[in-house]
Each structure stands twice: as C-alpha cells, then as structure tokens.
C-alpha cells in the first residue's frame with residue numbers, strides 16, 4: 009500500500025486531485041490498484057495507455073503476439089519500429105514512456121485454462137482486450153470464480169459494445185449474453201470483417217473509464233447493462249441484460265465448476281473473433297429491404313408488440329415458439345432476426361446457429377433502432 013504521493017506524483021496527477029470525488033485519496037486508490045489486461049491489441053491499446061496515464065499502480069499485460077504492419081491502423085500502443093517484435097515489449101516501452109510510476113507485469117504467455125486463475129488472482133479487476141471467443145469465455149469464467157469484476161469490450165466493423173460483468177456484485181456474466189461459442193465460421197474474423205480504426209479507441213476508452221470508476225468507487229457500475237455504440241448512426245444505446253437463471257456459470261443450477269471447459273479450451277483460431285454473432289444494422293437492413301430482398305425477416309417479439317409496430321414483410325415467430333418452428337424455416341436463405349432492442353433476437357440467432365442454420369444475422373437495436381432511424 010502506498011502511503012502518500014510524492015511531489016512529482018502530486019504534480020502529475022493534479023487534474024485528478026482537483027476533482028473532489030477523486031482527490032488525493034482517490035489517486036492513492038489508483039496507485040494501490042492492480043489491473044490485469046488480457047491483450048494489448050486494438051482494445052488493449054487505449055485501455056493500457058489510459059490506465060497507465062491515470063496512475064494505476066500495477067498493470068498486468070497478457071499477450072504473445074508480435075506487432076504486424078496490419079495492426080498499426082488501430083493498435084495505437086505500437087509503432088513502426090516494433091513490427092516483428094513482441095507486442096508485450098512494444099507495449100512496455102510505450103507505457104514506461106507514458107508513466108514510469110506504473111509497475112508493469114508482463115505475462116508473455118497465452119492466457120489458458122491452466123494458467124488463468126494463477127495469473128489473474130493477484131489483480132483487483134480484469135479488463136478483456138482479447139479478440140477471440142474462447143479467451144473471452146475464459147476471462148469471464150476466471151473473473152467469476154475469483155469474484156473479480158470484468159470490464160468487457162468487443163468491436164465489429166462500425167459497432168462496439170462494452171459492459172461490466174460481476175455476478176458477485178449483481179447482474180449477469182458474459183455467458184448470460186452468449187451461452188456457448190458461436191458455430192465456427194458463423195462470426196467473421198477481424199481479418200474478414202474489418203474494423204474502422206477509431207472504433208477500438210472509443211470502446212477501449214469506455215473500458216478504461218469503467219475500470220477507473222470501479223477502482224475509485226464512483227458513479228454507477230453498469231451491471232446488467234451493455235453499452236452499444238453504432239458509429240454510423242452516431243448513437244450510444246444502453247441495453248438491459250439480465251442474469252439468465254439458466255446460465256451454466258452464474259445461473260440457478262450451474263454445471264460449470266471450473267475454468268477448464270468446452271468454451272475456454274476451444275482453439276482460439278481466427279474463425280471466430282470480435283463479434284458474438286453476425287449482425288446487421290437497421291440502416292443496412294433498410295437498404296436490403298429496399299432492393300430485391302430474398303431473405304427472411306423474423307420478428308421474435310410477442311403478438312401485441314407486433315401489432316403496435318412492425319417492419320413490413322416480417323414474419324412473427326415469438327421467441328418461445330421458435331423451437332417448434334425451426335422445421336418451417338429455410339436453410340438456403342439469409343435469415344434476419346429482430347426484436348425490440350436486439351436481446352431476444354440475439355438469443356434467437358444463437359438458437360438458430362446451434363441448430364445448424366449458418367446464414368443468420370441479428371438486427372442490431374431491433375425495432376427501436378429501426379423506428380429511430382432517419383429515413
């Protein structure tokens with residue numbers, strides 16, 4: 009524990025010290041805090057830079073990748089002279105330049121079910137900057153068993169989402185959002201789908217902010233709420249996410265008893281990265297429907313909701329009826345699923361993917377986003 013701030017630290021953190029809710033005691037909390045960041049890539053870059061700049065005392069970094077020229081468009085921790093060298097070394101050099109007061113702990117190993125608990129245990133909270141589903145599940149499960157908050161973030165093309173999972177404090181875990189791994193090939197990799205370079209800067213910065221809030225104990229922890237950012241629409245949406253009583257990890261009758269399980273030990277190949285599922289924005293859907301639409305649009309809301317407002321041409325199949333209707337759905341057409349805000353439809357998409365449908369996409373933001381779109 010650090011007893012006081014040095015004159016150099018008082019000067020460095022003066023803009024924090026001016027904020028009554030932070031002050032010197034808050035800065036000392038930051039100095040005493042230890043954060044583990046999984047990944048020093050697109051999301052990890054802004055997270056690491058801001059946490060180091062803010063004076064988080066101990067920052068653990070996990071990564072085994074090397075810097076590639078194609079990283080530089082978005083992974084702002086790394087520069088040209090580091091191409092071909094370990095990201096961890098590049099990150100450490102940059103972060104030491106940002107703030108020499110921060111103790112960096114470099115874990116140059118793959119984050120696996122064998123070492124996750126051991127690596128994460130000495131930290132106060134975890135920040136997920138990973139780019140693949142098995143690591144996301146592993147980070148979630150490790151945080152759950154260690155009873156530490158997890159700051160989650162994910163990006164895809166023009167859209168990103170972030171939230172805090174901490175079932176020990178209330179609210180859901182990542183598995184309540186995504187119970188199982190998406191079918192291989194059902195979610196595009198970053199290499200296939202792309203991502204606009206600024207997007208991880210925005211989502212990673214939001215993650216860094218939530219980490220600071222958790223450490224400082226200020227504001228509201230967004231337990232049970234996902235923030236979804238749509239860059240094309242310039243909108244932030246806050247989606248409710250409840251704990252799933254059926255969740256295999258944090259539910260009422262869990263059957264996952266350790267961090268080594270089917271999801272966390274799956275190969276972290278780039279077949280599934282960055283997006284929990286394929287999605288389509290309402291803007292993209294509107295453009296599709298305006299053309300020669302050959303797919304199927306399913307509304308999984310209830311009949312009374314459908315009666316109030318609907319997207320022309322949609323087929324109403326309430327979520328609870330979907331399992332009985334699977335036989336009537338075409339497997340050779342693109343299927344788009346929407347609900348009110350995108351959560352029930354996400355469950356429907358997962359159900360369809362689990363049942364072998366491969367051309368399924370979730371309409372981001374649901375009919376709420378559809379109605380809010382400028383036409």
Ligand SMILES: [Zn+2]
Nearest residue numbers: 181184255258
């Ligand atoms: Zn859960």
